[in-house]
Amino acid sequence: MAYLSCECLSVGYGNTPVAEGISFSVDYGDAVFIVGENGAGKSTLVKTLLGLLPPLSGDMSFCDGASAGKIGYLPQKAESQRDFPASAWEVTLSGRAARLGNRPFYSKVDREAAEEALRKVGAIALKDKPFGSLSGGQQQRVLLARALAGAPSLLVLDEPTTGLDPEASESLYRTIDDLRSQGVGVIAVTHDVAAAMPHATHVLEMSGGTARFLAVESPRGGDA
Amino acid sequence: MGAFEQLITYLSYPFVVNALVVGVLVALCSSLLGTTLVMKRLSYIGDGLSHVAFGAYAVAAVVGVTRDMMIIAPVTVLAAVLLLRRGQSAKVKGDAAIAMMSVTALAIGYLIMNVFGTRSNVSGDVCTVLFGSTSILTLTPFDVAACAVMSVVVVAGFALIYNRVFAVTFDEAFARAAGLPVGRYNLVIAIMVALVIVVGMNLVGALLLSALVVFPALSAMRVCRTFKAVTVIAAAIGVSCALVGMLASIMLGTPVGSTIVVLDALAYASFCAIGFLKRRI
Amino acid sequence: MNLSRSIVSITFATALMGMLIVGGCSDDASRSAPSQQQGVSDILQEQKQSGESDGQGASNGTPRSGLFPADAEPTYSKVDYDLTKMGSDMVYATVNDMMVNPSSYEGKVIRMSGVYYHSRDERTGNDYFFVVIQDATACCSQGLEFVWGDGSRKWPQDYPEDGCEVTVTGVFEIYMEDEFKYVHLTKSSLEKA
Numbered sequence: 001m002a003y004l005s006c007e008c009l010s011v012g013y014g015n016t017p018v019a020e021g022i023s024f025s026v027d028y029g030d031a032v033f034i035v036g037e038n039g040a041g042k043s044t045l046v047k048t049l050l051g052l053l054p055p056l057s058g059d060m061s062f063c064d065g066a067s068a069g070k071i072g073y074l075p076q077k078a079e080s081q082r083d084f085p086a087s088a089w090e091v092t093l094s095g096r097a098a099r100l101g102n103r104p105f106y107s108k109v110d111r112e113a114a115e116e117a118l119r120k121v122g123a124i125a126l127k128d129k130p131f132g133s134l135s136g137g138q139q140q141r142v143l144l145a146r147a148l149a150g151a152p153s154l155l156v157l158d159e160p161t162t163g164l165d166p167e168a169s170e171s172l173y174r175t176i177d178d179l180r181s182q183g184v185g186v187i188a189v190t191h192d193v194a195a196a197m198p199h200a201t202h203v204l205e206m207s208g209g210t211a212r213f214l215a216v217e218s219p220r221g222g223d224a
Numbered sequence: 225m226g227a228f229e230q231l232i233t234y235l236s237y238p239f240v241v242n243a244l245v246v247g248v249l250v251a252l253c254s255s256l257l258g259t260t261l262v263m264k265r266l267s268y269i270g271d272g273l274s275h276v277a278f279g280a281y282a283v284a285a286v287v288g289v290t291r292d293m294m295i296i297a298p299v300t301v302l303a304a305v306l307l308l309r310r311g312q313s314a315k316v317k318g319d320a321a322i323a324m325m326s327v328t329a330l331a332i333g334y335l336i337m338n339v340f341g342t343r344s345n346v347s348g349d350v351c352t353v354l355f356g357s358t359s360i361l362t363l364t365p366f367d368v369a370a371c372a373v374m375s376v377v378v379v380a381g382f383a384l385i386y387n388r389v390f391a392v393t394f395d396e397a398f399a400r401a402a403g404l405p406v407g408r409y410n411l412v413i414a415i416m417v418a419l420v421i422v423v424g425m426n427l428v429g430a431l432l433l434s435a436l437v438v439f440p441a442l443s444a445m446r447v448c449r450t451f452k453a454v455t456v457i458a459a460a461i462g463v464s465c466a467l468v469g470m471l472a473s474i475m476l477g478t479p480v481g482s483t484i485v486v487l488d489a490l491a492y493a494s495f496c497a498i499g500f501l502k503r504r505i
Numbered sequence: 506m507n508l509s510r511s512i513v514s515i516t517f518a519t520a521l522m523g524m525l526i527v528g529g530c531s532d533d534a535s536r537s538a539p540s541q542q543q544g545v546s547d548i549l550q551e552q553k554q555s556g557e558s559d560g561q562g563a564s565n566g567t568p569r570s571g572l573f574p575a576d577a578e579p580t581y582s583k584v585d586y587d588l589t590k591m592g593s594d595m596v597y598a599t600v601n602d603m604m605v606n607p608s609s610y611e612g613k614v615i616r617m618s619g620v621y622y623h624s625r626d627e628r629t630g631n632d633y634f635f636v637v638i639q640d641a642t643a644c645c646s647q648g649l650e651f652v653w654g655d656g657s658r659k660w661p662q663d664y665p666e667d668g669c670e671v672t673v674t675g676v677f678e679i680y681m682e683d684e685f686k687y688v689h690l691t692k693s694s695l696e697k698a
Contacts, residue, residue, distance in 0.1 A: 075401075087450040094395075097391035347644060349645075351644035359643040474592055
């Protein structure tokens with residue numbers, strides 16, 4: 001019973017495939033790290049999984065509550081967010097926007113979920129600080145909280161440790177381990193294979209226009 | 225007659241009261257939307273769309289339509305939709321598209337008014353539409369009603385979708401991934417911007433309109449740290465400058481549009497100074 | 506970095522304001538004539554001094570017609586809308602309002618200053634006289650037609666030259682000509698500014 005299951009998926013832009021024949025699945029508590037060279041199609045795959053790009057061919061199915069709206073996304077850092085006037089709280093709360101339905105305003109439930117998410121990532125102290133004034137690591141944590149605030153079953157992280165120092169990276173991986181122990185499925189694109197390996201259950205290695213899906217033996221965390 | 229008594233006398237004229245009401249509503253709408261537009265890096269959209277509106281006005285004038293808002297509003301909405309709907313994906317092409325559309329509309333508008341126009345004072349009409357010197361004081365009852373309705377729609381709409389506007393403006397990719405109908409919200413924002421442009425032209429004219437949209441938000445951003453604070457303070461700045469500007473210009477006999485924009489610029493300078501001092505302390 | 510940006514912003518804003526103030530001031534200079542505010546009582550004084558005061562019983566804004574000598578000036582003790590005391594934006598807007606809502610002004614005594622022009626309708630051979638004002642950016646003009654006194658004066662002998670500054674006080678009236686509705690100030694006094 002996988003959150004996400006892909007069969008011979010082909011991704012790309014327009015009609016040009018960047019990578020083909022991708023088959024993998026993400027289960028309850030899995031951590032799938034997507035690795036590969038630049039240009040191998042990692043970000044393209046992620047965008048396709050999130051529905052930002054249409055798949056060129058193949059099957060992509062979500063189940064068990066992991067449909068759009070229940071997927072948390074931590075994008076690569078965008079420059080434009082730096083001078084945006086918003087507090088960390090407002091950014092986190094915006095993770096609940098998809099759950100508003102027809103209501104114009106956030107409810108108490110929404111606020112509690114956002115607060116809980118901030119606590120989970122250890123950023124509750126940053127709540128009222130302007131987002132733009134936070135350090136790279138702190139911003140990543142707030143964005144992660146935003147992704148978690150929507151109570152996702154599946155978490156997709158695009159290069160989450162870029163620009164973080166080793167200590168901040170470790171802290172992020174520990175958070176991922178915690179989430180996995182609560183049953184969240186994690187997909188993460190990373191360049192830093194060495195640091196990521198101890199935390200992975202599976203690896204999706206993309207190169208040469210295709211991908212290999214491998215299970216990792218005895219991953220750390222997740223059983224603690 | 226003291227200045228105060230003179231002001232009271234002026235306020236007894238219905239067209240003055242109309243002007244103040246419409247002016248305040250227009251300033252309110254412009255500053256609310258301005259925050260969103262500035263953050264989407266579309267500050268110049270006000271300028272671009274107002275030139276398109278001018279082109280539409282020219283067509284309306286040549287065709288001889290008296291209620292020109294009936295032509296200007298739909299055309300401007302259409303242009304806004306085309307420019308804004310693509311959202312983030314069109315960002316790279318965004319400013320070039322705005323520049324082309326804006327300049328072409330302005331040129332074509334002026335050309336057809338001169339070649340086909342039947343009015344006696346073409347440059348006067350053009351000047352009024354571009355600079356809005358006293359057009360806010362010479363609104364027809366239809367203009368007033370249309371402006372009032374459009375403004376109320378924009379303000380109410382903005383309040384209702386405020387939270388979603390924040391999510392979409394801060395990070396469109398995330399909003400899309402989370403399942404928000406981003407295209408629909410971009411469309412709604414585009415329509416609201418167009419409506420605000422159409423009514424705003426009466427207040428400050430097409431050329432100065434982008435100031436009304438952009439300055440209050442930029443001023444607020446110098447000092448405020450949350451999106452809510454920026455939105456509220458921007459609205460307050462926009463409305464105050466418009467109100468004081470209108471009253472000052474009718475007392476001093478200056479063009480209304482320029483007076484308001486100068487006040488907006490002064491407000492920006494002040495807020496820059498305040499923000500600078502705040503950081504130093 | 507922030508300091509220099511702030512300084513640039515403040516300098517720019519001040520320069521802008523300075524340019525507009527200077528621009529505004531130069532406008533005022535060209536409108537100096539109407540700024541001499543003459544009350545109606547001053548006009549009465551003038552009339553007495555120039556010896557044109559025969560048979561003028563001006564009370565309640567209604568000069569007795571038919572009893573004037575041809576060159577008598579109507580005078581009004583009460584002016585309902587004195588545009589000479591208003592800022593130029595208001596003058597323009599009020600004249601515009603008169604065109605758009607003439608019924609609100611009918612029968613009222615209006616006083617305004619502006620530039621005098623004459624025009625002749627070739628088809629009817631009628632002479633028309635206007636006082637013209639401009640809006641604040643000086644790109645648009647509005648004119649109000651007026652009838653001097655009882656309309657018996659001859660053009661061009663009795664009238665001033667086109668383009669001079671005048672102050673006109675008269676009664677606002679809607680009239681019909683060839684099935685069209687027009688407005689003008691009747692029984693007006695005309696003073697050169």
